[in-house]
Amino acid sequence: MKIKTNYHTHTTYCDGKDNPEQIISVALDKGFSILGFSGHTINPLAADWHISAKEIDSYVKEIKFLAQKYINQIEILCGFEVDYLPPFSIPHANTYENLAPDYLIGSVHYIVGDNGWFTVDGPVEEVSDGIKNLFRGNGKLAVQAYFSLQREMLLCGKFDIIGHIDVIRKRNPVLQFFDETEPWYRRELKETAKAIAKADVIVEINTGGLLRGAKDAYPSVDFLEMIHEQNIPIMVNSDAHLAQNLDMGFDFAYKRALEAGYKELVSLKSDGKKLCRHFHPLQDYIS
Numbered sequence: 258m259k260i261k262t263n264y265h266t267h268t269t270y271c272d273g274k275d276n277p278e279q280i281i282s283v284a285l286d287k288g289f290s291i292l293g294f295s296g297h298t299i300n301p302l303a304a305d306w307h308i309s310a311k312e313i314d315s316y317v318k319e320i321k322f323l324a325q326k327y328i329n330q331i332e333i334l335c336g337f338e339v340d341y342l343p344p345f346s347i348p349h350a351n352t353y354e355n356l357a358p359d360y361l362i363g364s365v366h367y368i369v370g371d372n373g374w375f376t377v378d379g380p381v382e383e384v385s386d387g388i389k390n391l392f393r394g395n396g397k398l399a400v401q402a403y404f405s406l407q408r409e410m411l412l413c414g415k416f417d418i419i420g421h422i423d424v425i426r427k428r429n430p431v432l433q434f435f436d437e438t439e440p441w442y443r444r445e446l447k448e449t450a451k452a453i454a455k456a457d458v459i460v461e462i463n464t465g466g467l468l469r470g471a472k473d474a475y476p477s478v479d480f481l482e483m484i485h486e487q488n489i490p491i492m493v494n495s496d497a498h499l500a501q502n503l504d505m506g507f508d509f510a511y512k513r514a515l516e517a518g519y520k521e522l523v524s525l526k527s528d529g530k531k532l533c534r535h536f537h538p539l540q541d542y543i544s
Contacts, residue, residue, distance in 0.1 A: 259541040262524045263503055264293035264336065264418060265362060265461060265494035270316045271297040272306035275500040277323055283500035285331060291524060292503075293334040294320050295362050299346040300339075300353070307340075317356050332527065334359040338420055341365050341410040348416040359532055360525055363458070364420035365406045368399065377403055377425045384428045396434025397441065400425055404445040411449075411456040417525065417532070419453060421463040421475040421496065437477065446480045454487035459523055459534075462514060464506030465496030474510055481517040490523040490534065511542040 266280060267273035273280075277294060284292045296316055297307040308316050317335055324333035336358050339348035348363035366376050368391065375387025392398040403425045411419070423446075429435060435442060453460060463475040476484065484491070493510040497503045514522065521536040 259537060260290035260524060261288055261504065262291040262293075262492065263289065263495050263497065264291075264295060264334070264360065264492065264525065265338065265420065265463065265465075265496045266292060266294050266503070267338075267496075267498045268294060268296065268316075270308045270312060273498045277319055280497075280500040280503070281323060281327055281331065281333065284503055285327075287504055289331060289503065291332045291334065291526060293336050293360065293525070295336045295338040298337045298339055299342055300337075308337075313356065317358070334525070334527075334532075336360040336362060336417075338362040338364050339416065340367060341406060341414065342367050342369070343409070343413075348410065348414045350415045359527070360418065361416035362418045362420045362461075363410050363414050363416040365403060365410060366424075368402055368406065370402075378421075378427045381428050381431050385432055388432075388434055396432075400435050400442065401445060404449050407449050408452040411452045411458065414456075416458060418459045418461055418492070418494075420461060421465060422449070422453075422460060423476045423480055424463075424466075426473075426475070426477065427466060437479070443479070446483050450480070450483040450487045450489070453484065454489050458489075459525075460484050460489050460491050461494040462491055462510040463494055463496050464510050467506040467509065474506060474513060478513065478517065481513065485518045490521075490536070491519060492523050492525075507542075508544060511539065515539055515543060 269276050299307055300313055320335035339361055340346050348361050367374055370391035372390045375383050388396055388399045466474055493507055495503055495505055520539050522539055524535045525532045526535050
């Protein structure tokens with residue numbers, strides 16, 4: 258059965274532009290069956306685009322209140338997008354147990370080195386300076402460090418969904434700091450796909466890049482095919498920071514999945530006690 262879902266949603270609690278109830282209202286208009294909120298966190302730390310430590314309890318309380326308020330109209334889930342920033346932040350269910358989230362997304366946004374740090378999907382100048390300062394301008398080393406962090410996170414974390422798995426590509430069209438066709442890069446992808454399979458997490462096709470002017474989603478076509486070869490389940494998420502963008506790029510992503518060989522999408526739905534995976538024929542989503 259076709260159901261419309263999104264598990265990667267940001268609100269005014271972090272760097273989103275709309276509050277949770279505004280987003281739910283739009284989700285209802287767009288026919289969503291399940292909406293998951295995934296506020297950025299590196300709890301107990303925080304950057305300016307994360308939920309602050311003093312507001313994290315309020316975030317959970319509000320999302321769970323709204324889940325009950327709209328229980329007969331839509332399933333609302335409370336989650337976090339947790340940054341992998343060792344040793345301070347690791348996306349692990351045990352760390353967030355006291356907050357009782359429904360699910361966690363594990364993501365790598367930061368590369369940290371002896372000479373500083375940078376966000377891999379930050380502004381062009383930040384990424385350029387980060388590669389220059391941390392890796393002496395060697396883009397290959399920066400990309401290898403990024404995927405090494407992904408595999409570390411998969412090994413030591415405990416989470417449900419891995420976020421925008423190859424977002425390191427975001428600034429490559431402008432900076433051209435690596436070639437996606439090189440054998441070394443494809444080896445990084447293959448090793449990461451194997452690590453995802455071993456960790457048994459879900460890969461999202463993240464349409465956020467399309468929302469912000471990119472011409473592609475994450476992961477790339479080649480990477481998604483490798484992920485499919487490992488029999489890894491996938492879902493489509495928008496990484497929405499505006500309510501109106503909740504389903505932006507979904508048709509593109511459905512077709513991308515079909516082209517990669519997928520026949521099913523996975524959803525996370527509560528059975529009353531815990532979230533369970535449910536599989537839906539991909540063909541039902543293709544118009």
